Amino acid sequence: MSILVIAEHDNKTLNGATLNVVAAAQKIGGDITVLVAGSGAQAVADQAAQVAGVSKVLLADNAAYANQLAENVAALVAQVGKGYSHILATSTTTGKNVLPRAAALLDVSMISDIIAVESAKTFKRPIYAGNAIATVESSESIVVATVRGTAFDPVANTGGSAAVEAVADVQDAGISQFISEEIVKSERPELTAARIVVSGGRGVGSGENYHTVLDPLADKLGAAQGASRAAVDAGFVPNDMQVGQTGKIVAPDLYIAVGISGAIQHLAGMKDSKVIVAINKDEEAPINAVADYWLVGDLNTVVPSLVAQL
Numbered sequence: 001m002s003i004l005v006i007a008e009h010d011n012k013t014l015n016g017a018t019l020n021v022v023a024a025a026q027k028i029g030g031d032i033t034v035l036v037a038g039s040g041a042q043a044v045a046d047q048a049a050q051v052a053g054v055s056k057v058l059l060a061d062n063a064a065y066a067n068q069l070a071e072n073v074a075a076l077v078a079q080v081g082k083g084y085s086h087i088l089a090t091s092t093t094t095g096k097n098v099l100p101r102a103a104a105l106l107d108v109s110m111i112s113d114i115i116a117v118e119s120a121k122t123f124k125r126p127i128y129a130g131n132a133i134a135t136v137e138s139s140e141s142i143v144v145a146t147v148r149g150t151a152f153d154p155v156a157n158t159g160g161s162a163a164v165e166a167v168a169d170v171q172d173a174g175i176s177q178f179i180s181e182e183i184v185k186s187e188r189p190e191l192t193a194a195r196i197v198v199s200g201g202r203g204v205g206s207g208e209n210y211h212t213v214l215d216p217l218a219d220k221l222g223a224a225q226g227a228s229r230a231a232v233d234a235g236f237v238p239n240d241m242q243v244g245q246t247g248k249i250v251a252p253d254l255y256i257a258v259g260i261s262g263a264i265q266h267l268a269g270m271k272d273s274k275v276i277v278a279i280n281k282d283e284e285a286p287i288n289a290v291a292d293y294w295l296v297g298d299l300n301t302v303v304p305s306l307v308a309q310l
């Protein structure tokens with residue numbers, strides 16, 4: 001078996017989510033190659049070479065891959081991936097953008113969001129917003145799959161000593177162009193990688209109140225901040241903070257849901273958290289069914305008194 005893992009990165013740093021994908025690749029078994037497609041991304045390739053369990057790193061360093069345009073990266077993945085039994089990427093926005101295109105170019109079906117490896121061709125994946133788990137078997141010559149990072153403990157980012165090889169092949173589809181990006185800069189941990197997440201819902205009432213009430217709690221705990229879709233749709237916070245079926249999937253050690261009712265689509269994004277705390281004025285709120293601890297009360301008084309005691 002030979003497995004190609006597509007590295008997620010920003011041309012400078014290897015995203016930790018790639019370590020979870022390598023862990024899934026190890027469960028499949030076989031030689032693991034990491035493909036770094038970027039521009040000026042030698043540092044990323046060097047980091048990937050240090051990752052435990054990686055036997056080779058392929059670096060496709062070209063301006064065509066600078067902004068990870070899916071059309072270009074997918075063409076490269078399809079070209080390079082022809083020689084592999086498996087192609088894996090993270091189940092993040094980037095992975096979900098690139099891999100289906102690569103699978104289509106290779107004329108194989110793909111399996112999304114695997115959460116367990118049963119065998120080299122058989123995987124488990126959630127369906128119906130995580131309410132059922134399907135076991136699926138691929139009959140393709142190349143298995144193309146995205147990996148839900150939270151389902152696999154990351155491998156160590158040190159200990160490896162893989163060789164880095166350059167890929168000369170340049171795939172510029174010429175059908176898309178990078179214009180600009182707006183990235184929210186935050187001192188807080190990244191949502192999907194954080195040990196603690198504090199999330200606010202419609203119950204916080206406004207964007208201003210979200211920050212007045214929840215920032216001190218997140219500050220005290222060193223937590224990342226998330227939100228329900230209702231809070232995002234109401235404009236309280238940006239949509240990259242949304243947790244749930246159509247947002248990010250998180251599984252931190254501690255998830256604190258404040259003023260969130262616990263709709264099935266929200267639970268789909270956080271119910272695998274190790275400890276769940278709900279703060280809600282409604283003692284019948286559905287979130288309580290998955291919460292390990294719940295505080296019934298007005299968040300505007302409960303959260304500040306919690307902060308005072310921390």
Ligand SMILES: Cc1cc2nc3c(=O)[nH]c(=O)nc-3n(C[C@H](O)[C@H](O)[C@H](O)COP(=O)(O)OP(=O)(O)OC[C@H]3O[C@@H](n4cnc5c(N)ncnc54)[C@H](O)[C@@H]3O)c2cc1C
Nearest residue numbers: 201202203228229230244245246247259261265266281299
């Ligand atoms: C296809 C689809 C995809 C979706 N994807 C997502 C998704 O990814 N993520 C997501 O979150 N939702 C998603 N939704 C929306 C989801 O169905 C819910 O509408 C949403 O999660 C509700 O958000 P909420 O809990 O913040 O709001 P509400 O359901 O309105 O709950 C607000 C809660 O705050 C409590 N509250 C109010 N005031 C206070 C107070 N002062 N103190 C304490 N508690 C208070 C209330 O008791 C209530 O429980 C999706 C829906 C669809 C149809």
